[in-house]
Amino acid sequence: MKLAILSRNSKLYSTRRLVEAAREQNHSVRVLDPLRCYMRIASDGFSMHYKGRPIAGYQAVIPRIGASVTRYGSAVLRQFELMNSVTPNSSDAILRARDKLRCHQLLAAEHIGLPTTVFGDNPDDTGDLLSMLGAPPHVIKLNEGTQGAGVMLTEKLSASRGVIEALRGLYANFLVQEFIEEARGADVRCFVVGGRVVAAMKRQAPKGDFRSNLHRGGSAKGVRASAAEQDVAIRAARVLGLGVAGVDLIRSARGPLVLEVNSSPGLEGIEDASGVDVAGEIISYVADRLKRRIAKKAASR
Structure with a gap:
């Protein structure tokens, strides 16, 4: 299997372990920075270049796309999908x-099951929004935060209102959830x-x-x-x-x-x-998906 791993940093633990595992299973593997991939999109087909050279023929792609590059990274992954690469997580699923x-x-x-969650936009509705959720404590989360960043606990109703007002002043998207004590x-x-x-x-x-x-x-x-x-x-x-x-x-x-x-x-x-x-x-799963795709194509001929 010719495999690409989309990652901004080849030295990260997760990326290194995927490379090691792929090589242990005798696959060809290369780490590609998604931000250095650029695309040609036309009705006659799709192509991709990487650092000045064309890249093609990758049978499978494993995305390691961080939150800060979600939009561009998912577009690159979608291009690989359109070029017939197998991926464990599609671009749409990541989004x-x-x-x-x-x-x-x-x-x-x-x-x-999930913690009860409320979401609203207009400041005039904050009081009623919080009444839909119930009494504090409340957990307030930025909609696209990761690794615990942008997650706050408020123990009083006035604190919940204050944090919500501050986030709205920053035009941030956020959710408010019940706290599971x-x-x-x-x-x-x-x-x-x-x-x-x-x-x-x-x-x-x-x-x-x-x-x-x-x-x-x-x-x-x-x-x-x-x-x-x-x-x-x-x-x-x-x-x-x-x-x-x-x-x-x-x-x-x-x-x-x-x-x-x-x-x-x-x-x-x-x-x-x-x-x-x-x-x-993960590598075994991706390899198995590729085998099943190849077998399905062969059976349909």
């Missing part, structure tokens, strides 16, 4: 997952590959914080996700169309609730905590 509001709407429509600052990340949970870890927020992200000082340990947690994680990835996803769940009194679905989840924390070769699982 669905990256937009928290859209993601929550899609999950709720399929009756997947019984979770005690912990969540479970289920790593889904090809419709199954291949690894899971429990993350715990540091003392004095409620965000369990490892980038925020949280700790992690490998766990076995319950059957209910695995089911919710697999369903959430399927609804968004993601073959590879990190699904963050919170354990509540009413069962597992989805906090976020990450289309480019980091590998370092989950591999360290679980001891699972997650990179190898």
Whole structure:
């Protein structure tokens, strides 16, 4: 398999592990910076250049597209898809997952549990918006924040109003959610590959914080996700169309609730905590998808 990995930095742990796993499975692999890919789009076909030279023939592409380059990165990935490359996460699926509001709407429509969420635009509606949610504490999240950035906890109604007013003054898009107190600052990340949970870890927020992200000082340990947690994680990835996803769940009194679905989840924390070769699982899944596509084409001739 001729494989490309879209990543801004070939030295990042996740990118390095995918390269190692691909080579261990005897695949040809190259890391491409999506911002150095540029495209020709015409009715007679699609083509791509990279750093001054044409690139083609990549049978599969694994996207590692950060939030800051979502728009351009997803366009590059779409170009590869139009050039017949297989990918575990399509450009459209990445866009669905990256937009928290859209993601929550899609999950709720399929009756997947999540914290009650409200969203509004007009300042005149703030009071009624918060009454739809219920009494504080409230969690306020930027719609496209990552790694715990842009997530705030407000313990009083006046604080919720103040943060909302400040964010509206900055023209920021944000959601307001109920705070699940019984979770005690912990969540479970289920790593889904090809419709199954291949690894899971429990993350715990540091003392004095409620965000369990490892980038925020949280700790992690490998766990076995319950059957209910695995089911919710697999369903959430399927609804968004993601073959590879990190699904963050919170354990509540009413069962597992989805906090976020990450289309480019980091590998370092989950591999360290679980001891699972997650990179190898991803490469095997992509290779299998390619084999099935080739077999399907052969059968249709």
